[in-house]
């Protein structure tokens with residue numbers, strides 16, 4: 134069911150990855166994403182996959198859980214794969230009518246898919262191992278310089294943390310509404326495209342109503358506790374970089390440097 | 400019409416760290432025209448069980464036989480099951496979506512493929528049963544109603560499908576005493592008129608005691624007791640051990656007895672408690 138979507142959830146165990154400073158983790162993920170777009174050959178992808186595999190293994194998040202997070206993007210994966218495989222010129226390998234599969238196309242399609250998969254796993258590992266609060270705290274601290282030029286960094290971070298916090302809640306809500314409408318005989322699976330789009334109305338309307346209700350309740354609760362934005366707010370737990378964080382960061386920089394070297398050296 | 404459940408089990412998130420055995424080898428029978436109350440602490444699996452009965456959740460193993468048909472078998476028409484078994488969810492008012500009350504109630508009957516005229520008459524009948532005036536409220540937006548009215552409209556949406564089995568998951572949760580009573584009367588009313596099977600989950604022991612012919616007690620995914628309200632609520636210690644209690648009136652009788660007065664603790668409602676107390680006092684007076 135819809136609750137199976139694990140993207141953006143936090144997986145609660147204790148591991149060296151979970152314990153890392155959120156700022157370090159965010160920077161690492163940014164570097165990892167950059168690296169994914171720098172690599173362009175087989176060795177590079179093997180390296181990137183190995184690095185991620187190591188991080189996953191250390192994080193103690195079960196592989197099955199991570200793979201379930203990939204389910205919603207299967208469609209996008211297939212789509213990009215097919216586009217790439219047929220649209221790129223090169224030496225023709227097979228011909229199916231007017232569709233041609235070329236060697237370049239095959240390479241690009243495969244690389245693009247691997248890149249996408251690693252990208253999704255890499256970023257979801259960040260949310261699996263970091264509580265939303267830590268994540269946004271880290272984000273806020275990283276963006277801090279921007280607040281000097283008038284960017285409302287605290288508000289942005291707060292909005293992010295609230296959105297993340299409510300993903301599972303809204304999933305649960307959606308699941309409940311779908312079941313309730315099914316119990317009233319609603320059918321989401323048959324009919325043409327228009328009929329199917331129309332069958333979403335009984336889900337979307339109650340979902341929006343719920344979302345607004347939740348938002349209003351939350352706003353009220355925040356106001357009741359005198360929340361009024363970032364001004365003069367201090368933190369209960371300061372963030373401190375420890376030696377483990379430094380080692381983690383060093384490993385990341387090493388990996389990043391290696392990918393760049395690999396690209397230039399070729 | 401009858402329901403037989405055999406060896407029903409269900410596990411959520413199978414194979415993951417969050418694995419959760421929600422139903423564990425459940426067996427029971429429900430016969431035609433019965434009102435069944437299900438009680439159990441939070442998370443004991445009541446809602447999970449209800450959702451199995453109309454096929455919203457697939458059983459991991461076991462059989463559910465409704466009117467002689469095993470709905471866990473392949474190739475069973477879900478539409479047919481949902482026509483027979485109507486399920487009113489917890490907080491059903493959050494599923495309203497149409498522009499008008501009448502249209503919302505018509506959603507279910509329309510999905511059954513009934514004719515316009517039949518849908519119309521069912522909507523009127525259902526709204527009348529839940530005591531919402533069709534002429535006054537029929538063309539209003541359901542979002543303008545009060546909480547209790549919304550709940551009744553949502554229930555009407557299921558009643559209008561005329562299910563042979565009507566299941567209600569905590570239908571009175573979060574209502575004020577007036578609206579609470581309305582809902583209970585409505586359930587009795589529907590039962591009298593349609594003589595269907597009613598399955599009711601509630602945390603209110605008094606309601607369960609007064610409405611049900613049969614009470615089922617769940618604890619951590621297991622069905623641990625089945626019996627008449629009298630039988631179930633005569634086992635106060637057993638119920639307390641699983642974080643449940645007896646109706647307030649019965650509790651009072653038990654406490655009076657604990658203070659040394661030899662009195663019958665079976666009354667489940669005020670009327671019968673009154674009789675017991677009256678007879679007791681009368682006897683004392685006579686002996687004087």
Ligand SMILES: Nc1ncnc2c1ncn2[C@@H]1O[C@H](COP(=O)(O)OP(=O)(O)OP(=O)(O)O)[C@@H](O)[C@H]1O
Nearest residue numbers: 411412419421439440441442443444445446447448
């Ligand atoms: N969709 C789900 N995914 C995973 N676990 C679930 C899901 N729904 C329920 N559970 C778990 O299954 C168990 C039984 O839940 P269920 O909702 O059936 O309890 P309940 O008896 O209806 O409780 P309540 O009185 O609070 O409504 C609980 O431990 C719950 O955490």
Ligand SMILES: [Mg+2]
Nearest residue numbers: 445446489568
């Ligand atoms: Mg429940």
